[in-house]
Amino acid sequence: MADSSDNIILVTENICKSFGITKAVRNVSLSIQKGEIHGLIGENGSGKSTFSSMLCGIYPIDSGRFILDGTEYKARNQIEANRKGVSIIVQETGTVSGLTVAENIFLGNEDRFVKFGVKNTGLMNREAQNLLNDFGFDRILANVVIDHYNFEDRKLIEMVKSTYFKPKIVVVDETTTALSQEGRLELYELMDRIRADGRTVIFISHDLTEVIAHTDRISVLRDGELIDTVITKTVTEDDLRRLMVGRELGNRYYRTDYDGNQSDDVVLKIRNLGVPDHFSNINFDLHKGEILGFGGLSECGMHELGKALFAGSYHRTGTVTLASGKEINSIPDAIANSIAYASKDRDNESLVSNTSIRDNICLPSRQDLKKNGLLFKRNLDDFAWKNAERISVKMTGIDQSISELSGGNKQKVVLARWLGKGSNIMVLDSPTRGIDVKVKADIYNLMNELRNEGKSIIMISEEILELIGMCDRIIVMKNGSLNGEFFRNQDLNEEDLIAKMV
């Protein structure tokens, strides 16, 4: 172990960074070796991009220090970071439009080509072209304006720009999401070359498969803290997911039961339902304790169907009838009769964005919350706290405005209001859309719990895997009609559903 300290390129000591009241990075201490590809993973908001931005001089650090190659390292901006041997390939486009490829590659370093106050463009272009050729990107021409190249080529140019000067550390920040398979292979190759050179790559990615395939060690961040650094060979994707989320996810991500116990009690009967321009003549029954999925292309009518079940569509025809025989003809009817609806359009339909969490949770239940016909703020507060905490909404308090919450937390507020209302029939349109893996798992678990309590759920989703994973029955829609029905089955696969969608 004695010589291992010689082998270390970067040590971070108690690095911290806050934005306002949010602690984005807390006391992160880790060491990264020479000649390694070091993975950095975590959920959205776990602090990995903030951490790498500090390393590359994009954000100043609040406290703690970086030690690069044995001496303390500070960078006030990216160019200074580059000079000191740290560079980054960013998530979005890191190239400047309107400049030539060569000008982009040497951005901030034009001085090299300036003699007596005159820039030698020819020399610059030649050098840039040599670099491009060295990287194997001969087809990219250095003297062409960069806008002529597509997004992917621009990423390759950025790779050249970030690495030609042989930096000690290259940060690759979620670059692969923007690349096709070919581009990815180029990037992996580049990373391998840097490693072979005895230099270091910090590889940030959401794709756990590629992280495992291409790194030597992996550090996991959660809520701004370093959870663990593991040796890649010894872990599986599930291990990583568990570290990221902080508890067992594994197979519980989707439902695991396939016993197919299905109640015959019909809780909602839909007959001849139609909405002009969306769908017509829809008939089906929803059973007690059933998760019924609706799948299809996004314009197949299923999203409007969810709205129509809640009586939220204009010009609806046909009937939605409860087991009691009661017909649902208005939104207040639906709510009073225990039907809940989470719209796909979370910001405009599910929640009143510019209003507090409290009001949003309480609105559908406002009649129930009255004491002797009167509504007291204390009761609203208690009700909102209770239901927000029940599914751990991350918030500064119930007074916080919905518009300040992340997508996952907004969805939790939507669920909190209907849990509070005690609805027995939940129509959830795209419940996990744009939500990170942890909240997604929470929502799936909650759906499962509700199902076990005997509640019925209609899940409308464009994600086929979640339909297969969660539903007792799946109805596929096409062009405004029902086009297929599938029952829960281990052998059900995506192709079966897709065949009925298109």
Place this chain on the structure above:
Amino acid sequence: MTEQSTYTISEGARKSRNANFDKMIREFFPFIGLVVIFIVFATLTEGRIMKPAAAKLILSQVYVPMIAASGVFLIMTAGGLDFSQGSILGIVSIVISWLSFQSIPLAIIAGILSGAAIGAFNGLFHVRFKIPSFIVTICSMFLFRGFCAYFTTNAPIAASQSITKLNIDSLKNIIMVSVLAILFFVFQYTGLGIQLKAIGAGEKAARFSGIRTDRVKFLIFVLAGAITGFAAFLNVIKVGSITATAGNQLETQILISLVLGGLPISGGSKVRFSNIIIGTLIYSILNNGLVMLRYDTAIQQLIKGAIFLAVVALTIDRKAIKVIK
């Protein structure tokens, strides 16, 4: 799981104290404005504005706009605007004056009903025919102002002496306080406030939360008309005879008052009932102060306009302004 939620609470409690501090500053801002404007005019008028006579004068000018503003307050909370209040006050004052010779209770009831009818007219066009409320109410402002002019073409319409005898400050105080108290109660404890705020902040989502948005919007236009109809009773008590310009520019006075009182012009969740009271007081101190300083009417208008613009520019929520209905 439990660990997670305790963290959420304790951290949440700390953060919400911070947020509460910000919120307090924002909520007290109109009140501070009231105190400042009072001190400024007390100094400029060398204390004359604090004398009982001046205070009484200010108060006498507050009754009508304060009551009428409380109706518009409901409309603005839901994100609408109402420019027809001045005309409603004018036309209803004429109705009350006519009927004051028959019976005063009858005159009051007829006043409330005719105000409500005009409010229903506004509400119908706004809700049913989906015309933005400020356009509908500007139209009814001209329409009913026209009726006012028609009825008073030959001579002002005088009210019976039995009604002008009621011009007693204590009575008017009781009436004003009662109206505000009742409205506060309805706004706060019957769920009307939470519904109106939700409509103001996002009508579509309010509808999907089970609020009958069209019905509620229609009702508040009716209610605002009825309230102004009732305010017309106090107006007749005070002036005794109605001319074509009765209630002229009341609508802008109300709008300015409410905004000075801290009401966001697009309504929504930041609305407070106190906006009505503080705003109306600020406006009348400003108004009377300028008169006492013997500024020319044109200068007075100019100063008021400038202050209004400044306050709106400072307080407007630029993200929400698109939703004015």
